Amino acid sequence: MLKELSALILPALLSLSLAVATPAALADTYELLYTAQIDPKSGMAEVEIELNGETLPRELSLNLSSGRYSDVKSEHPLELTDDKAVWRPEGTSSSLSYKFEINNRKGSGSYDSRITKDWAILRSDKMIPSMTVTGKGRSKAELKLGLPEGWSSALPYPEIAEDHYRLKDPGRRFVRPKGWMIVGRIGTRQDIVAGVDTKVSGPLGEDIHRQDTLAFLNWNLPQIKEVFPKFPQYLLIVTAGDPMWRGGLSGTRSLFMHADRPLISGNRTSSMIHELVHVATGIRGDKQSDWIVEGLAEFYALEILRRSGGISQRRYDEAMDNLAEWGRQAPSLLVRRSSGPVTARAVGVMRELDREIREASDGKASIDDVARGLAKKRGEVTLQRFRDLAEKAAGRPVKALATENLRDESA
Structure with a gap:
């Protein structure tokens, strides 16, 4: 008897709840x-x-x-x-x-x-x-x-x-x-x-x-x-x-x-992966943080190729060294637009930051955690926001993002 009543009552209650909820929901759309x-x-x-x-x-x-x-x-x-x-x-x-x-x-x-x-x-x-x-x-x-x-x-x-x-x-x-x-x-x-x-x-x-x-x-x-x-x-x-x-x-x-x-350039980076990282993160820099946006994309343009086996560790290291040499032409990362030497120098900061986070966390965290944090919120990125995410991943302050590592004394 109870089963029969339930079979009659429950559908009626469900129908009533839908009748009440649906018009309000539709009216708001x-x-x-x-x-x-x-x-x-x-x-x-x-x-x-x-x-x-x-x-x-x-x-x-x-x-x-x-x-x-x-x-x-x-x-x-x-x-x-x-x-x-x-x-x-x-x-x-x-x-x-x-x-x-x-x-x-x-x-x-x-x-x-x-x-x-x-x-x-x-x-x-x-x-x-x-x-x-x-x-x-x-x-x-x-x-x-x-x-x-x-x-x-x-x-x-x-x-x-x-x-x-x-x-x-x-x-x-x-x-x-x-x-x-x-x-x-x-x-x-x-x-x-x-x-x-x-x-x-x-x-x-x-x-x-x-x-x-x-x-x-x-x-x-x-x-x-x-x-x-x-x-x-x-x-x-x-x-x-x-x-x-x-x-x-x-x-x-x-x-x-x-x-x-080309899908992979002569310097072993990939413009395709660079742009895909932009798609993934959806971030933009403030007046002094475009280097974070472009540097992260260019860092992964090499790092993803290394991880997938697209380039060897030796080729990866050579490409990183070449970018570091080019980056010496940029006196400061804290500029409105990041391109050429500024982005190259930014890649070096990203690589050093990754090393520092891995060492501080005993390999439990990396720059990937920072990148995921940026992509989760998307929108405008600032140096402070970037630094906060990096320090959270490392569990301590990070030297790679100290001001003296982001610009020369004369800049």
């Missing part, structure tokens, strides 16, 4: 659809941001300071200045539209965003500008692309329909697309590497080594994930030749690498 029509003739993306739901944001402030946005419109209140658009949705449905200029040339004359008659490579978080959002609701976001006939797309997100992606950004109430994207007449190789859904994509007809890159990742991404277990679930590597930027540029869950860049 709104649909957010980004639609981007890519037009190679005009070189523009025609973008619409559409909101639908009971609880829409009260105000959205879009950062237009790059100057690549035009023809901003909405049927609801909209205030425009040279570098900002303040949009105030009304009711249960609202939309805003604008045009985005895809081509963007850097000072060197190369492009970090480019559209041709056959393809386009750009950052989705440039196409959809950063926003300050006021409101209590939480978005359920998707991105839908409109493309010329014969074009396809690749983004670091799950595809729910053709050229239609579900966007995820854990911890964010308002979600927008981030990272690199490529559309057009493209070739893509895809595989699951160390549990990561990985795509390597580039324009058809160019000399792009998609399968070589996947093989390289199969050797090295498992080692990267040993250091950074929270590495993104999706990874997109976009590659193309001139006139694109002749180097590597990381983004959220993605990176761009020029097709001419």
Whole structure:
């Protein structure tokens, strides 16, 4: 009898609890659809941001300071200045539209965003500008692309329909697309590497080594994930030749690498691993800490290769010695931008810090613990934050990060 009553009562109670909880949960969620029509003739993306739901944001402030946005419109209140658009949705449905200029040339004359008659490579978080959002609701976001006939797309997100992606950004109430994207007449190789859904994509007809890159990742991404277990679930590597930027540029869950860049350089470092470390950590330096960001990435560009067997210990030591010699040209690490000799000197600091932590902890900790700590919090890194993590791993103050080891007396 009790069993029969339980069989009747428990489903009823469960149904009642769902009936009570579900409307409140749904009322706090709104649909957010980004639609981007890519037009190679005009070189523009025609973008619409559409909101639908009971609880829409009260105000959205879009950062237009790059100057690549035009023809901003909405049927609801909209205030425009040279570098900002303040949009105030009304009711249960609202939309805003604008045009985005895809081509963007850097000072060197190369492009970090480019559209041709056959393809386009750009950052989705440039196409959809950063926003300050006021409101209590939480978005359920998707991105839908409109493309010329014969074009396809690749983004670091799950595809729910053709050229239609579900966007995820854990911890964010308002979600927008981030990272690199490529559309057009493209070739893509895809595989699951160390549990990561990985795509390597580039324009058809160019000399792009998609399968070589996947093989390289199969050797090295498992080692990267040993250091950074929270590495993104999706990874997109976009590659193309001139006139694109002749180097590597990381983004959220993605990176761009020029097709001419070798997987392992003559100095035995790897630009690919360097950018993958940026993807893994998601950190940026303050006015005096860019050396931490770049030095850590370059340190692991060698260290990961050593651990995977990509280079021998002898080659590793030679490369470290060469970087130390180059680093002598940098009088100080405490500069706004780290490159060349500054990054080389920073690698030496990272190597010494690793030795010090291992010695102080009897091998129980290493610089990996510091790197994981930075990646856990992400965002801006300071010398103090870096030092705190290093001292926690070592269990004592670390000499490698003393000021006298970061700059010369004359600097």
